[in-house]
Each structure stands twice: as C-alpha cells, then as structure tokens.
Amino acid sequence: MPDHSLTESALARLEEIRAAAEASADKPAALGPDVDITRFSTVSEQDKIDSLKSLEKQTREAVLLSGFDTSEENRSASFFQLDRTPIYRAVEAAFDDAIEIMGTEEALALYGEELLEKYWWRAVDPGKDKYTALVALHQTEGYFIRVKAGRKVDQPIQACLLISESNVSQNVHNVIIVEDGAEAHVITGCNINAGVKEGLHAGISEFYVGKNAKLTFTMVHNWAEDFSVRPRTGVIVEDDGVYINNYVLLKPVKSIQAFPVAKLVGERSTAVFNSIVYGLKDSIIDLGSETQLIGAGSRSEAVARTVSKDNSVVYSRGRLVGHTNDCKAHLDCRGIVQSATSTQWAIPDLASVGAPGAELSHEAAISPIAAEEIYYLMTRGLPKDQAVSMITRGFVNIDIPGLPEPLRRQIDLAIEETSKEAM
Amino acid sequence: MPHEESAPLLVIENLHVSVGDRSILRGIDLTILEGETHVLLGPNGHGKSTLLNTIVGLPGYTITEGRILFKGTDLAELEIDERARLGIGIAFQRPPAVRGVKLRQMLDVAAREELSADTVAGLDSGLNLGHMLARDVNMGFSGGEAKRSEMAQILVQAPDLALFDEPESGVDLDNIAVVGGAINRLLKTGLVSERRRSGLIITHTGHILEFVNPDIGHVLFQGRLTCRGNPLDLLEEIARHGYEKCAECAQCQIIH
Numbered sequence: 285m286p287d288h289s290l291t292e293s294a295l296a297r298l299e300e301i302r303a304a305a306e307a308s309a310d311k312p313a314a315l316g317p318d319v320d321i322t323r324f325s326t327v328s329e330q331d332k333i334d335s336l337k338s339l340e341k342q343t344r345e346a347v348l349l350s351g352f353d354t355s356e357e358n359r360s361a362s363f364f365q366l367d368r369t370p371i372y373r374a375v376e377a378a379f380d381d382a383i384e385i386m387g388t389e390e391a392l393a394l395y396g397e398e399l400l401e402k403y404w405w406r407a408v409d410p411g412k413d414k415y416t417a418l419v420a421l422h423q424t425e426g427y428f429i430r431v432k433a434g435r436k437v438d439q440p441i442q443a444c445l446l447i448s449e450s451n452v453s454q455n456v457h458n459v460i461i462v463e464d465g466a467e468a469h470v471i472t473g474c475n476i477n478a479g480v481k482e483g484l485h486a487g488i489s490e491f492y493v494g495k496n497a498k499l500t501f502t503m504v505h506n507w508a509e510d511f512s513v514r515p516r517t518g519v520i521v522e523d524d525g526v527y528i529n530n531y532v533l534l535k536p537v538k539s540i541q542a543f544p545v546a547k548l549v550g551e552r553s554t555a556v557f558n559s560i561v562y563g564l565k566d567s568i569i570d571l572g573s574e575t576q577l578i579g580a581g582s583r584s585e586a587v588a589r590t591v592s593k594d595n596s597v598v599y600s601r602g603r604l605v606g607h608t609n610d611c612k613a614h615l616d617c618r619g620i621v622q623s624a625t626s627t628q629w630a631i632p633d634l635a636s637v638g639a640p641g642a643e644l645s646h647e648a649a650i651s652p653i654a655a656e657e658i659y660y661l662m663t664r665g666l667p668k669d670q671a672v673s674m675i676t677r678g679f680v681n682i683d684i685p686g687l688p689e690p691l692r693r694q695i696d697l698a699i700e701e702t703s704k705e706a707m
Numbered sequence: 708m709p710h711e712e713s714a715p716l717l718v719i720e721n722l723h724v725s726v727g728d729r730s731i732l733r734g735i736d737l738t739i740l741e742g743e744t745h746v747l748l749g750p751n752g753h754g755k756s757t758l759l760n761t762i763v764g765l766p767g768y769t770i771t772e773g774r775i776l777f778k779g780t781d782l783a784e785l786e787i788d789e790r791a792r793l794g795i796g797i798a799f800q801r802p803p804a805v806r807g808v809k810l811r812q813m814l815d816v817a818a819r820e821e822l823s824a825d826t827v828a829g830l831d832s833g834l835n836l837g838h839m840l841a842r843d844v845n846m847g848f849s850g851g852e853a854k855r856s857e858m859a860q861i862l863v864q865a866p867d868l869a870l871f872d873e874p875e876s877g878v879d880l881d882n883i884a885v886v887g888g889a890i891n892r893l894l895k896t897g898l899v900s901e902r903r904r905s906g907l908i909i910t911h912t913g914h915i916l917e918f919v920n921p922d923i924g925h926v927l928f929q930g931r932l933t934c935r936g937n938p939l940d941l942l943e944e945i946a947r948h949g950y951e952k953c954a955e956c957a958q959c960q961i962i963h
Contacts, residue, residue, distance in 0.1 A: 657803050657805045659766070659787055660799075661813075661816060662791065663763055663765075663788075663791055663799075664791060664796075664817040664864060665816065665817065665864070666788055666816050667786075667788050668788065671788075674812070674816075675805060675807065675808060677807070678805065678806060678807020678843070679806060680807075681807045
C-alpha cells in the first residue's frame with residue numbers, strides 16, 4: 285500500500301478501513317455456510333505475459349467459457365489476473381483514451397488520493413464480515429477500470445480472475461468507474477484451472493455509475509466442487525444512470541454466497557439484475573440482489589431463473605427497499621427443481637421505508653414445467669424431449685448481449701443436459 | 708362436397724372415452740372423408756372438446772372402447788407429436804401460455820422449418836399478428852389475439868385434418884371474421900374437386916357458420932352423435948327447439 289505521497293486525511297481513511305476490517309476479521313457472514321478462512325494461504329506471484337496467446341490452450345478454452353476471449357476479438361480492453369498477479373492488460377487503440385485498465389494496487393499508487401476519497405470501500409463496508417475483512421487486510425490485487433466521461437465503449441471490456449493453485453484464497457478488490465455520460469459493458473470471468481482442489485475466492489467489487497452513464501456487468505462463474513466463493517458487491521448509481529447486472533453460474537461449487545447491493549442514489553436511476561443459476565451436485569448456492577431506491581424516479585427490476593439438480597441447495601433472494609415516494613421496482617424469481625434431493629428457496633423481500641408512494645412488487649414461483657405446455661408444443665409436431673428443452677431454454681432465456689458464441693453454446697448445452705434428465 | 712373417389716381420412720368407430728371416472732363419450736361413429744369439413748354442434752359439457760382432445764392424444768382421455776383410425780392407422784399407439792406429424796392439427800379454444808417461447812418460434816415449430824420473412828409477413832398481414840410475434844406465446848394475449856395466434860400456427864402447420872375447438876368463443880365479430888377467413892384459407896382454397904384437406908369444427912353458438920360453410924353437421928349430445936345433416940338446417944332447428952329436442956333423438960338412438 286503506497287503511503288508516502290498521501291495526505292493526512294487519506295492516511296486516516298486507510299487507518300479507518302484497517303480498523304473496521306480488523307474488528308470484523310472473525311465475523312461470520314449473515315448468510316451462507318461459514319468458511320474457515322484460516323486454512324488457506326494467499327495466492328502466489330506469477331510472471332507477467334506479453335500476449336494472451338502464451339497461455340496454455342486448456343486455459344484459453346476454459347476462460348472462454350466464462351466469457352473471456354483470449355483472441356481479444358470484439359473486445360475493447362482486457363485484463364487477466366493469474367493467482368496474485370495481473371499478468372496482462374491491454375486496451376485497443378481505438379479506445380486508448382477512453383478506458384483505463386490496471387491492477388488495483390497500481391491504481392492506488394497512481395490515484396491514491398482520489399480513490400480513497402471517492403471509490404475505495406465507499407460502496408462496500410470493509411467491516412461487513414470476515415470476507416470483506418480478509419480482502420481489506422490481505423488484498424491480492426483485482427482490477428481497476430475507468431471509462432472516461434462521455435465515452436461510449438461499444439465493445440465489451442473483459443476481465444479474468446484465474447486461480448491455478450489449490451488451498452489458497454484469492455482476495456481481489458475490483459473497482460469500476462463509469463464517468464458521467466459514459467457507457468461500457470464489462471464481462472468478468474472467474475475461473476480455476478483444471479485440477480485445482482479446495483480454495484476460496486473473496487471478491488470485492490465496487491462500481492460507480494455516473495450521471496447519465498451506463499454500466500452493463502456480466503459475470504460468469506466456473507468453479508469446482510471443492511471451491512468456496514464469497515463475492516461482495518456494491519454499486520452506486522447517480523442521476524439518470526443505468527446499471528445492468530447479468531450473472532451466470534453453470535458449474536458445481538462447494539458454496540457461493542453473494543448479495544450485491546445497488547444504491548440508486550440518483551434521480552431516475554435504474555438497476556436491473558438478471559441471473560441464470562444451475563444448482564448441480566452438492567452445491568450450496570445463496571444468491572440474490574438488493575436494490576435501494578433512493579433517488580426520485582428510480583426504477584429496478586430483478587429477474588432470477590434457477591434450475592436445481594442432484595443434491596444442490598439454492599436460495600434465490602431479492603430485496604427491494606423503497607426510500608422515496610416516486611420509485612418502482614419488481615422482482616421475478618422462478619425456479620425449477622429437477623431432483624428429489626435438491627432444495628430451492630425463493631425469498632422475496634420488499635420494504636417501503638417512509639415512502640407511501642413506493643411501488644414494489646414480486647412474483648416468485650417454484651414449479652415444474654407445466655405438462656400442458658409440453659403437450660401444446662407436441663401438438664405442433666415437436667417430440668417430447670425437444671418440447672421440454674425448448675421450454676427450459678425459454679425459461680432461462682435472458683438476453684445477454686456480447687457473450688462469446690462458445691459461452692452461449694455452453695449455456696445451451698447445460699440446458700439440453702438438464703432437460704434430458706428432466707424427462 | 709368432396710369428389711366421389713374421396714378416401715376416408717378419419718374413421719371413428721364406437722368410441723367410448725372416460726375422463727377419470729366419468730364416462731364422457733358413449734359410442735361415437737364418425738367418418739370424415741378427404742376434403743370434407745364437418746361441424747360439431749352441441750351444448751357445453753357434452754363431449755365436443757373431449758372428442759377433439761382424444762383425437763389429438765392429450766393425456767387424461769381414456770379410450771375404454773372403440774378406436775380412431777387416421778389414414779388407416781390406429782391412433783391409440785401414437786404419441787401427440789406423432790399424430791401431429793401424421794397430419795393432425797388443432798387450434799385450441801384456450802391454449803396455454805408458454806413463458807420464454809415466442810409465437811415466432813412456435814410458427815417455425817408448427818411449420819417444421821424456418822419460415823422465411825416473407826411467409827411470416829404474409830401471415831401477419833392476414834391475421835394482424837404484429838407485436839404478438841415477438842411475445843411469449845399466449846402470455847397475456849387477449850381472446851382475439853390467442854385465436855389469431857392459433858390460426859397462424861395451424862395455417863403454417865397445414866395439417867391434413869384440422870381441428871378447431873370453439874374458434875369463435877371469447878372473440879368479437881371482427882375477430883370471428885378473421886378466424887373464419889383463416890379456416891377457409893386452410894380448408895376451402897382451390898377447386899372443390901381438388902380439395903384434400905379436411906376439417907372438424909366445434910361450435911357451441913354456431914356463429915362461425917356465418918363465415919365458414921362446412922359440408923356436414925352433427926349434434927353431439929350426452930356423449931353421442933344424435934343428428935347429422937346440413938349444418939345450417941341443424942342450427943336453425945336448434946335455434947327453434949333448443950338442444951332439448953336432441954335429448955329426444957338421443958332417446959330414440961338408444962331404443963334402436
């Protein structure tokens with residue numbers, strides 16, 4: 285952590301963060317199974333690379349399935365972190381003056397004063413629980429992305445956080461700033477290399493969406509059966525800003541618990557959360573989102589589609605909190621349970637806090653595909669298995685732009701597989 | 708009327724159907740030749756929809772006696788989709804909404820090919836599908852929209868035997884005209900002598916007969932076909948005497 289160049293108030297802020305984190309170093313999270321974080325050492329340093337082509341083929345294929353295209357085609361910028369080290373970053377020439385992308389430690393060195401004042405642990409509380417504390421006290425990089433005011437970046441920015449070792453924790457702290465009037469789509473893939481056993485990914489993400497700015501954030505998770513994941517995300521959206529969050533989980537995980545919070549502080553600001561979650565094997569999945577509607581005219585929508593199989597346990601949460609009379613928000617959580625040993629919870633949670641005019645609503649449903657829908661498609665000549673997969677695909681069909689074709693196919697494949705087993 | 712050498716497309720013999728413990732159809736005999744359109748009149752709850760759903764093969768309709776032959780094949784052994792591919796199509800009275808499946812996709816499914824933009828535009832102009840194409844099928848469709856959507860699907864499916872379950876129910880006159888036009892387009896296009904496609908239309912009110920001119924009418928009463936004749940004559944008789952008169956015919960049939 286750089287400190288020599290910082291003002292006293294910045295140093296005081298750092299101290300404040302450290303104290304809050306230390307006080308919560310053993311504090312379990314409110315939700316999700318507890319993870320013994322003392323068992324993991326932090327990830328190691330790795331060598332930087334000049335080209336993503338030098339990554340092993342297996343790695344390139346694996347990260348593609350979480351949306352990171354190592355060919356960098358149709359991407360405006362790329363960031364690749366392996367274990368502890370940001371090993372690669374690049375910005376396409378056309379966007380050179382529009383996008384800044386780097387590891388967060390480098391960003392702190394460059395912009396320490398500004399970051400600490402406005403963007404450093406301002407959207408997420410370092411003392412929230414032991415996972416935020418872990419990152420605050422033992423941070424292992426993460427990415428810093430800034431899109432300059434007024435710049436509309438029409439090709440996705442991609443970031444990959446990869447873990448290659450077993451029994452480690454990767455404690456990343458990501459910051460995305462989309463300045464006033466700017467637009468960007470960030471695709472983040474989180475992966476582990478084949479063969480990696482136990483481990484923990486603790487990821488803090490702070491997103492700041494400026495006035496009349498738009499951030500689309502797509503995250504695809506590819507974990508493994510022994511892996512625990514505890515992301516903590518806070519988003520602040522200003523006047524007329526738009527935040528769209530897309531989340532896809534298609535692989536088994538030991539446990540994941542995340543509950544990103546969007547604060548719509550700006551007037552007419554908007555947040556949309558879309559998620560597609562497959563509960564597989566023994567996964568314990570506890571996911572949701574919270575939107576705080578603070579600015580007049582703020583709007584929010586959360587759409588979650590969950591399919592659970594095997595012995596998985598899935599919690600699908602959604603919280604809408606209206607603080608202003610002129611706000612409107614809707615939750616739509618639907619689940620299909622496809623195994624007699626799987627459990628799903630749909631937990632909508634609405635609150636109007638001193639806002640009699642707030643309009644908050646939800647639809648939550650857990651039910652199998654209705655037989656009459658299958659028969660309907662069959663009367664048009666479609667065999668039963670194809671009818672089931674078409675309806676299942678429709679069920680989880682959330683239009684996410686910018687996904688690479690192999691990832692789209694992966695999603696389709698997962699749907700086909702689960703459809704077959706649902707027969 | 709079909710020409711003389713028309714072959715029987717659908718032959719129903721002594722069909723008894725139960726739904727759960729309730730016996731609904733009690734001995735139906737019906738033959739539909741290639742190119743013929745029949746209309747089935749009758750009060751609600753007397754088995755009209757049961758007959759269509761049994762032909763289509765929906766589960767829950769148990770054939771306890773008799774059989775249905777389509778193109779000479781006993782349908783009992785065939786799944787719903789196999790019957791559809793053999794040439795049976797249906798426009799439902801109240802089709803289910805399918806979340807995530809667009810009407811546009813349903814059209815490709817029904818046509819068993821990717822329809823060209825021109826074909827879809829043609830359908831659209833006739834049936835005013837408009838924004839419905841991009842919507843989840845039947846999700847929040849009005850009565851008229853659902854009917855037009857069903858018509859679009861059965862038109863591109865172009866089955867040899869088209870079944871229409873209460874095509875006029877729950878829609879206004881304008882929409883009945885559109886639906887009637889679609890039925891005529893499917894069944895009555897071309898020279899009379901060359902028509903091969905057959906239809907079976909269920910109607911409770913008979914309003915659809917203002918737009919469609921079927922060849923033969925039947926009255927389905929208490930699970931039996933009690934009368935057969937000119938559709939408009941039957942309708943006039945029912946208008947005059949009500950379906951109660953059919954009860955007498957039903958009695959006669961049992962006596963004979």
